[in-house]
Each structure stands twice: as structure tokens, then as C-alpha cells.
Amino acid sequence: MARTIDMQVTGFEVGQERSGFHPVTLETSRGPIRCRLYPVPEGSERAVITVGGVGGGWDTPAQDLYPRLGSDLPSAGIALCRLCFRHPTVLEEAVLDVLATLAFLEAEGVKQIGLVGHSFGGAVVIQAAASSPKVRTVVTLATQGYGADPASALGPRCALLLLHGTGDRVLSPACSESIFERARDPKELVLYEGAGHGLDEVAEAVHTRVREWLVARLPEQGGAD
Numbered sequence: 001m002a003r004t005i006d007m008q009v010t011g012f013e014v015g016q017e018r019s020g021f022h023p024v025t026l027e028t029s030r031g032p033i034r035c036r037l038y039p040v041p042e043g044s045e046r047a048v049i050t051v052g053g054v055g056g057g058w059d060t061p062a063q064d065l066y067p068r069l070g071s072d073l074p075s076a077g078i079a080l081c082r083l084c085f086r087h088p089t090v091l092e093e094a095v096l097d098v099l100a101t102l103a104f105l106e107a108e109g110v111k112q113i114g115l116v117g118h119s120f121g122g123a124v125v126i127q128a129a130a131s132s133p134k135v136r137t138v139v140t141l142a143t144q145g146y147g148a149d150p151a152s153a154l155g156p157r158c159a160l161l162l163l164h165g166t167g168d169r170v171l172s173p174a175c176s177e178s179i180f181e182r183a184r185d186p187k188e189l190v191l192y193e194g195a196g197h198g199l200d201e202v203a204e205a206v207h208t209r210v211r212e213w214l215v216a217r218l219p220e221q222g223g224a225d
Helices: 065-076 091-107 120-130 149-153 174-182 200-217
Strands: 009-014 022-028 033-038 046-051 079-084 112-118 135-141 159-165 187-192
Touching (some): 009 091, 022 091, 033 091, 046 065, 046 091, 046 120, 091 120, 112 120, 112 200, 159 174, 159 200, 174 187, 187 200
Parallel strands (some): 046 079, 046 112, 112 135, 135 159, 159 187
Antiparallel strands (some): 009 022, 022 033, 033 079
């Protein structure tokens, strides 16, 4: 799905390292976007962008999944950029935030990108991936169904992993099941018995599965399709 990007990144500011990440502010034509960048040594061409849900801020599922990935993905040569939405309840604006952050990473030399989104953020990253050929994989956690129709256009260029708890009372696992049915290969659906919307009950299993998936789907230079 093509998208007309009406947001331009006009500059950025990188702050001093704290707790393993650098605070980054992207100045854009629609206002500043705050990020936390967990970098790797110069020369890496792989990165992952993670987003939360409508709660906004530095929302993360599965007991701090995102900062944990930020701590261990760089050892595999993959940078991680956590994104704080400008408008965490507006789908169109949130997608633009991801695309602007993706453009920033591309300008820094990144050639392969993975996107990870929780809840509302699941639909956001699916839409963003459909607009960028640089995105090689998408991971959704307890995603909403609304806005996720572009999932059918991702494969085979972009692999899709959907994780959902069967005990989710906020968004039914039927959301992920429906997306899985419409998506093309490569794709995978994992349902965690009894787990709720935040997937906190299965945090270790989620962390392991997401990390392994991202490392496998974002191959080192020379291993890309």
C-alpha cells in the first residue's frame, strides 16, 4: 500500500548516553518525535523500531520487553530505536511517526529494518511496513484488527509474526487470527494460553521468541534477499 508522506525530518539532536541508550529528538514538519536509540558499532545496517499502544509514552509490553531488546539486540549487530508517539491515539499520525523514524535510520545507513508494535501499535507497524521496502519483518503483540488490512500485502517481502494471549480481555486473539488468515507467507501466529493483553505472564517466552525472530529475519550484510 503506497502512502503519501506529508512529514519531513528537518533535523535531529542526539543526547548523552543514559542507561544504554541515546535520547534522540527528530525535528519534523509536524512537530518533534522523541526516540531512544540503542546503537551498535558504526557500520551496522540493521535496526528495529518498537512502539507501544494508545497509552503513549514509553509504553512496553511483556515486562519491559523493549528495553530488554535494546540491551541484547546490539550484541547481535542490530540497533534498536524506541519511539514515543506524538499523538498515541491517532493512527495516521502514529504511522507518520514510524515512517519519519525509519527515514532517519535510513539516512544513518540502515538498510534492513524490523518493526515491533503492541496493541494499537500493531496496526501502526503493519501500515508503516506496507509503505517501506526497507522493512523486512513485522512483529505484533496483542494487536488490534482495525487498520491492519495492509498485512495482506506484506509477504513475501516482509515476514509477519503475530503474538497474542488467549486471555486478552482488551483485544480478542481473534484480531491476530484474522490478520494471520489474510496475510501471505512468511508468517507465523503464536497464541499464549491464558495470557492477558500485556503478555506479562509469558514475558520470558515472548522475549526469547521475538529476539530469535528478529535476528533470523534481519540477516547480516550479504544475507539479505
